[in-house]
Amino acid sequence: MPVSLYASPPGVLFPRGSPQEWGQAARQPPGLLPAQCRAFSNNKILVELDTSSGVATMKFKSPPVNSLSLDFLTEFCISLEKLENDRACRGLIITSAVPRVFSSGLDINEMCGKSREHYAEFWRAVQEMWIRLYSSNMVTVAAINGSSPAGGCLIALTCDYRIMVENPKYIIGLNEAQLGIVAPFWFKDTFVKAVGHRVAERSLQLGLLHSVPEAHRIGLVDEVVPEEKLQEKAAAVVAQWLALPDHARQLTKSMMRKAVLDHMLAHREEDIQNFVNFISKDSIQKSLSMYMEMLKKKKS
């Protein structure tokens, strides 16, 4: 029986829609899904659960860059809740169906030119995503098959294990400072837990985006593999972690993460107010607009 200290996190996001029901393999046209597979999808995310291994694969499919919009975050949370409540599911691999990008982080459009109410709703959704993933009873592995700045990096950091594809073009890190914004304390805490205080301090202050070998060297990713080996490796890692008794692994995970999680939950409302006040400032709005301009110019 799975044990969770955080099975129902307080302040749960109320979904604005719900994903399709699980698609039973038996109802699929022949050859589409193996018999032991169930699947569901929405506009942003595809989930396939292999009931024989108990491992689900979640693929982000929101082109061009899987940015974390309010809609994306809502669908993400609904999908996580569905998997968490499914006794057949014990492990989760998170990856991208969009070429070259895992996730470009929070959707900057959600933080520009909107009302204070919108910022509060958006930030609550960001928190919700982190709480659900960080407190998950499932074994979670990020199979990072593309660039993963800021919020994309946070998703990876929130998993139990990170495997990244070796590619000289891919980057990963918490680059918020480069945008003139600040990674909040729970982004920072999650990062520090992975790489240690000194590395995190330097990386956060400089808003560094690390190459794959560098990310591996500093412990931001646990393993680096060629693209064609990624899924196989992720499946092997989940199987290794699932070989342990669930209750022992889950309680250990809760114990290791409790302080960071409790800190965040205790300051959740204050964190929302801080975000709203910070992001509403004219100077911050200007910084974000300039950054978006820069992204667009880079293309031309």
Ligand SMILES: CCCCC/C=C\C/C=C\CCC/C=C/C(=O)SCCNC(=O)CCNC(=O)[C@H](O)C(C)(C)COP(=O)(O)OP(=O)(O)OC[C@H]1O[C@@H](n2cnc3c(N)ncnc32)[C@H](O)[C@@H]1OP(=O)(O)O
């Ligand atoms: C003490 C007081 C403290 C108070 C603190 C309180 C609260 C904290 C306050 C704020 C915290 C905010 C935390 C923010 C976290 C974030 O995640 S911010 C997002 C950061 N993300 C980035 O910097 C990534 C930017 N994107 C890229 O670098 C690249 O797009 C790429 C991901 C490497 C992919 O490159 P490429 O394949 O070349 O694609 P393009 O650059 O051409 O992009 C395609 C289109 O997508 C648009 N886009 C890219 N990223 C985003 C994004 N994050 N949001 C929205 N839109 C994005 C890009 O503009 C292109 O659009 P067009 O096709 O030109 O229309």
